[in-house]
Amino acid sequence: xxxxxxxxxxxxxxxxxxxxxxxxxxxxxxxxxxxxxxxxxxxxxxxxxxxxxxxxxxxxxxxxxxxxxxxxxxxxxxxxxxxxxxxxxxxxxxxxxxxxxxxxxxxxxxxxxxxxxxxxxxxxxxxxxxxxxxxxxxx
Numbered sequence: 321x322x323x324x325x326x327x328x329x330x331x332x333x334x335x336x337x338x339x340x341x342x343x344x345x346x347x348x349x350x351x352x353x354x355x356x357x358x359x360x361x362x363x364x365x366x367x368x369x370x371x372x373x374x375x376x377x378x379x380x381x382x383x384x385x386x387x388x389x390x391x392x393x394x395x396x397x398x399x400x401x402x403x404x405x406x407x408x409x410x411x412x413x414x415x416x417x418x419x420x421x422x423x424x425x426x427x428x429x430x431x432x433x434x435x436x437x438x439x440x441x442x443x444x445x446x447x448x449x450x451x452x453x454x455x456x457x458x459x
Contacts, residue, residue, distance in 0.1 A: 348459055355455050358400065362448045365393040366441055369412055373440065376419035377430050390416070401451065408447040415440045 368389045375386060390413055397409045425433070 351455065351459060354400075355452060358448075358452065358455075361393065361396055361400065362405075362445075362452075365390070365397060365409060366445065368393055369416060369441060369444075373416050373419065374430070376416050377425045378427075379420070379424060381417075381420035387413075387417070405444075405447050405451050408444045412440060412444050 372386060372390050394406075394409055394413055398406050401409075
């Protein structure tokens with residue numbers, strides 16, 4: 321009886337240990353996928369925002385369809401990201417829309433701004449980095 325009970329406890333302990341290890345690995349894999357998805361989303365948003373921003377600096381607001389990709393990405397950020405990242409992305413979109421109503425800049429003026437540190441994407445990028453670093457700390 322003792323041998324049977326000992327075997328049962330040993331098998332049960334091994335099974336529980338395997339289950340816990342697998343569960344932890346599954347949670348780590350899920351978090352890794354979430355981080356990868358957000359990196360892709362934030363990269364897409366940065367690329368699209370930069371494209372729209374340059375257009376806003378060079379042109380007046382003529383075609384609202386140019387903003388659709390940026391707003392679509394903003395909606396995806398709203399679904400998956402922290403409030404801080406979403407607020408920063410929303411502020412960036414507001415900045416871009418505001419630039420459409422300001423006087424157009426020449427390529428030289430845009431270059432001068434860039435060389436003097438004008439970077440409306442900096443806040444968003446830093447907020448994203450903090451969120452991603454925090455998520456990676458849980459791996």
